Amino acid sequence: MRQFGTISVGKRDDIGETLIADGLAESQRHRDDDEKSARYDILVAAESIAKAAKKGMHSEKDYGTRNVNDLTDPKKAKANAGSLIGNKKLKAIVEYIFNGSRFKMYIPSENCYVVFALSNVRCPQPNPSSYARSQGRAAEPFGEASKRHARLSVHQRSVEISCSGMTQGGVVTGDLMIGSGANKRDFSLELVMAGLGYVDQRRIDYGEAPKTLVDAQTSAKAKKLNIWSIEQKKEEVQAPKSKEEEEVKVQLSEIRSGNHFFYHVVGDEAIKEIDDSMKKFTEENGTSGAPCDVKVGKVVAALFDGSWYRAKIVEKKESSTVSVLFIDHGNLDVVKVSTHLRPLSDELGTDKIPPVAKEAELILTIVRSTEDDYGLDAARMLNDVAWGKELNARVYYSSEGKSYLTLTDPSDDSKSINETIVAAGLGRVPKQSEVNAISKKVSSGSEAKKLATKFAKAQEAARTSRSGMWRYGDIGDDDDEDF
Known part of the structure; x- marks a missing residue:
């Protein structure tokens, strides 16, 4: 059964009456035997006055249609990124809640809609919306609780945002403040303190997460609040290490992507x-x-x-x-x-002559698919710097017939091709948890970690200069999500 009521705010005894008096709403028509509000006659009288004064919807004036720029479309969002990203603070109204840290917003000063996500915090996924294009993604523990908290805190409310970046999927990222005056507070911090959100691990690994958030997460973990009340997954069992690292001279025979290729061993x-x-x-x-x-x-x-x-x-x-x-x-x-x-x-047969093309991947170098512009650029760069040359390959380990290695041009051995691709903003370094897993497969795990640190510095330089995939600011893990 649907319930009805009267809302009073401050000196206004009835918000409904205020809306009707300004010509922004109409009174509900009832049958004689319907139950009515005790203030129904007052509402009808307010509507009659508004009609006589031709206020709002009762006016004969043609106000036209207001066109709002819809920047929830990734291409439009990227084209208008410059007007949103910066140090300025923007007032926004939260129109829709996707999950605890991801929203659709209207920004009045820019007359646009955007999809906005918190830059430092992630939240568990709630149940998929009945309107979602894909129903395959299962809800995560406390996803609904996190979404409900966001709905009660920010839905259809005016908030303040600071936009710091944009993902490849056109999602604006930044900070979100709620409340006003002495009651203004950081919504990211509120989520983490309640154990309804967690700090992006990559931000922690790269030293970019604010200390207040990290401390809040540590406190929530200690108290086992909400998401931290569930036992976290243990790190995978250590994989067998390669017996030793191998250095060989190679020549590429096929390029599949910016980090995946086949090679011949020179002199084979x-x-x-x-x-x-x-x-x-x-x-x-x-x-x-x-x-x-x-x-x-x-x-x-x-x-x-x-x-x-x-x-x-x-x-x-x-x-x-x-x-x-x-x-x-x-x-x-x-x-x-x-x-x-x-x-x-x-x-x-292969029992007489084994295949001479060896499959390989650039270690600690993640690139996008060649269906993506930046992925195609990464493949082109690999072709430009490596094709037709004799290169030094250092194989760190092999798995399922594929070697994971660095490539270096003997004419310039100061920087590997892996690092060159990352420095151009066309590749990125894995998360620290992945680096740790990889280092366990390498005979000298510390060398792999040193390599990751070196690549991370190149990545930070690319991010700071907004090169390649960092053009619109920080990239997120959820670039390809449907909204």
Whole structure:
């Protein structure tokens, strides 16, 4: 059953009467047998006076439609980032609560809507909205409690925000103050003190989190308030370390992204052996396909650019095609089974000649997908600085057939290519927890941590100068979330 009531504020006995008298609302029409407010006759009289005075909605004046700039769209948000980000404080009205630290706001001075998130604090996810495009994300413990606290504290209220950055997804980040005068308070601090939010671990790792927030979190943890009342996940069991780090000269044979590639070891005699053997195979068999066993994982001969190469079938596609990995070079292709595949000679099997292309990733260097502009720029930079050169590779460890390494150009060994990509703002360093996990896989864990510290300095310089992905300020973990 819906309940109705009268709201009084200060000298105003009835907020409803004030709205009606100003022509901003109408009285509810009732049937004779309906239960009515004791002040109903007063409300009807106020409406009659407002109509006679042609106030508000009763006016015959055409006020037109007010267009508000909707900056919840990522492209529009980035285009207008300059007018929002800075040291100025802005008044805003909270229109919607996504979770305890993420909101949709209206900023009157800029006449725009934005999605705003607290820059230093994260909150557990609540139940997905019934209007959300995806219902797959499960609620986290205390997500609803955190959202409810935000709704009771800031929803449909005037707040003060300071915008310090923008995520790749167009979310404005910064600080949020609620209340006024002597009662003004930091909403981030309030969440952390109540155990309904936690300080972004990356901010703590990089020394960027305000001490007041860190101290508040420490206190909430000690008291086991809300999210801290649940036992935290233990760190994963230590992975086996590589026996020793390896240094080799390499040449790239395929680039997949800004940190993922395949390489040949310079001086590996097997490279020439397999090249010569496959040239002979092409001469003997021509370029026509032949029936062969098409199973995922099977190594066959696949036609590429008029020649046969060893390839592993990685996926069956539609229309009698398969996706293959050319194991001696690292490139992928989709080929037609009937015309581009044939069985491989026994003497060319991987048990006789192992694949000569080695898969690798730049250690401690995270880049975006090549579908993203900054990810594509990272891949282009790797191509520009590494392709066609003999490079020094230091392999720190290997896992599931992939080596994790640094690349250095012998002509300039003062900085690795890993660091160069991070310094350009096209890559970033993993969180400290990930660095710790990686260091356990390396024979010299302290060396890995020193490397991470060095890369972090390059990252900070890129962030300060707003290079690459840092162009709009700090990036968040939730760039790709649906709102």
